[in-house]
Amino acid sequence: QVQLVESGGGLVQAGGSLRLSCAASGRTFSNYIMGWFRQAPGKEREFVATVSRNGGTTDYADSVKGRFTVSRDNAKNTVYLQMNSLKPEDTAVYYCSASRRPFFTVRVLGQYDYWGQGTQVTVSS
Numbered sequence: 001q002v003q004l005v006e007s008g009g010g011l012v013q014a015g016g017s018l019r020l021s022c023a024a025s026g027r028t029f030s031n032y033i034m035g036w037f038r039q040a041p042g043k044e045r046e047f048v049a050t051v052s053r054n055g056g057t058t059d060y061a062d063s064v065k066g067r068f069t070v071s072r073d074n075a076k077n078t079v080y081l082q083m084n085s086l087k088p089e090d091t092a093v094y095y096c097s098a099s100r101r102p103f104f105t106v107r108v109l110g111q112y113d114y115w116g117q118g119t120q121v122t123v124s125s
Contacts, residue, residue: 002024002025004097005023005117012123019080024078024098033099033105035097047107051105090121
């Protein structure tokens with residue numbers, strides 16, 4: 001079992017920045033691919049970003065590429081999502097997730113095994 005706890009969400013104006021953190025506990029953090037997803041009201045949960053076990057490979061949704069950066073610190077059992085140039089359409093609950101799949105990165109929601117409780121990000125126009 002892996003327990004994931006997100007933090008860092010909040011209210012920010014369009015064009016602003018936020019950094020989300022996700023602290024993991026339980027099993028060995030570096031054994032897991034980590035991902036970030038988001039879910040806006042009335043919409044399905046969607047992929048945002050993912051990072052490989054050693055942090056060397058990342059992948060992003062087209063909607064956030066060039067604005068968001070995912071990283072991890074295996075010594076601190078933490079994954080981060082730096083969000084810059086935020087837009088109102090980035091408003092959502094953001095979820096951290098962990099995958100045991102034998103790949104470098106994972107974009108598919110169903111291939112993640114553990115989820116955090118989510119943190120709200122609201123971007124005002």
